[in-house]
Each structure stands twice: as structure tokens, then as C-alpha cells.
Amino acid sequence: MMFLSVGVRFEANVEALNMVETAGNYTKHRRVPYLVEEDGKLKTIYVPAISGESLAHAYQEHLVKEALRMNLPVCEDCHRGEFYKSMNKVHLQKKISPIPNDPRKIEEAIIRKCVVEDVGGFLYAEKPPVRRSSTFQVSYALPIKSMALFATAEPQLHARHAQLDTSSKKGNVSEQMIYYVETGTALYGFVFNLDLDGIGVSAITSEPVLGEEEIKKRREAALMALFRMLSSAQFGAKLSRFFPVGGITELVVSVTEHPFVVTSPIYEGYAEKTEKRLEVLKSFNEDYFYTKTSEDKLPEEVLKEVIEYIREKEYI
Ligand SMILES: [Zn+2]
DSSP: OOEEEEEEEEEEEEEOSOEEEEETTEEEEOEEEEEEEETTEEEEEEEEOBOHHHHHHHHHHHHHHHHHHTTOOOOHHHHTTOOOOSOSHHHHTTTOSSOOSOHHHHHHHHHHHOHHHHHHOEEEOSSSOEEEOOSEEEOOBEEOGGGGGGOEEEEEEEEEEEEEOOOSTTOOEEEEEEEEEEEEEEEEEEEEEEEGGGTTBOTTTOSBOSOHHHHHHHHHHHHHHHHHHHHHTOOSSOHHHHOOEEEEEEEEEEEESSOOOOOOTTSTTHHHHHHHHHHHHHTTTOOEEEEEOBTTBOHHHHHHHHHHHHHHTTOO
């Protein structure tokens, strides 16, 4: 058995990764209430945040690319980045027709046809309903606690200009449209978990649906998608004009036999705490692997080390 947990800290200056609403010419950044301590007292402040849904969407987009690169199946909807996930008959019929009555057969057909739904789960909301939990989990990205008071979401003024060639007597007029985009600046932390044992395995019977080689390839695609997402910083919205200035500052990864989640990187000393918690596992005779960034180890080197460890264990 193998469970992966990743803690990420990244600095983002002037980002618009997760916008929630537009009111007139004002686009708002997602914000969440946050409990912080100031002068020994607790208080609530509102800080910029990036939803787990937003990070999951980005991860699945990378998964599509990795799966296709490895010649693994991806359904038509997921290929387009529209993650309907076989939610109803219309979408399921593209994978299997006629639709069987047995939920196990429905799940199997979806797993076979699409790596994204195998790894990321789905909900078929018809009769009979079939639900498959995602094998990966992702938290919100939130400002790290000790610096949350300095995290900001400030509006930036932008103007779009257009020269209008009107045939009126006034001749050319230039038109200006003013708009505001709220941008966040913070040192963020989030956690990403991946249960490698769920891939290619039925959530209903706990039996493998695919052959061993196919399962190994899909696990590798799931790992590579994470690698690409982190190393390319391709996640979130508005990247074309608000690509965040910054990057990953710290990364910790644990690989354990049973589900184990690293201490959230929003806390100070999270890496040391994670290590101590893992030491306790060792006393129960549980094998684990742990690695993190350091002055001479870059995030990509950490991820490579993890992939090599998993390959050594013949899990991919
Ligand atoms: Zn799909």
C-alpha cells in the first residue's frame, strides 16, 4: 500500500488565481475568514485564498496531458477540460451504450474509458446512482499563519483603450474602459494527497478493474501531473496577464504505507513536526519515505526523488 502527501509553500505577488465574482467593472478575489493571534488576542481577518476546487481543476488538466502523452485513455469531455465526469445519462452514453443496470459495470466502464475519472472520481446522478471518490485530495491554498496579517487583496486599476473610427463629424474618438482586478499577495500553503492504491481499483468491490501494467502507468501519470503542475506553476485563473510573481519556496513529501497527511504548511515548523510524527509511525514498524526542499535541493529534485523511490518499490 502507498499513500503520498505533499505540503507546498509558494509565494505569489500580484496574483489573480481565484476570482469569485464580477460586479460591474470590479472583479473580486476569493477571500476567507481567518483566525489569527495579535497581541495575545484572537481575531478574525479576511485573507485572499485559492479554493481546493480551483487547484483540483488545474491538476486534472495536467492529468489529461500526462495521460495522453502516455497513450492512456481520456474521455471526450475530460479531453476538452470539461470535467462533467459522467454525471448523467447523456454524458455516460458516450462511454457505454446501452447503460447497464449494475453499478459495478457502470463504474468499470467509466474507469476503463477515462483516467481522469479513475483518478479524480465522478458522480453519476441517475438510477442507479454511482459514486467514486477521488483518489487525490487538495486543500485550499491559504496564507501562512505567521504572515497572514500581511496578506493583501488589493484592487488594481486597468484601462482598455479603443480608437473608434466613427463617421460622425467629431472624427476619431478614443474610448477608454476602466476596470479593477483585485490581486492577492501572500505566502500560501496547501496540502495535496494521493492514494495510489485507489487507481484502477473499484470503489464498490475494492478489486482491481485493470491489469497491473495499466494501473502502474496510470499511477505514474497521476504523479507526473502533480510534478508538472508544481514545476510549471500552471494553476489558477488569469495567468496570461496576472501570472504570479514568485514560486515554490518550500516542499515536503511523505510516502507511507497507510494514509498519513503532512502537517499543514500554513504553520511554522510544519516540516519538523511532520518528521517527528513519521518517527512515531516507525515505532509501529511502518516503512516510510520523507524528503523536503533545502538550500541545495530544489522542488523538482524533491519530486524526482519521490518518483524514483516509488519506481524502486515497483509501484509505477
Ligand atoms: Zn472523463
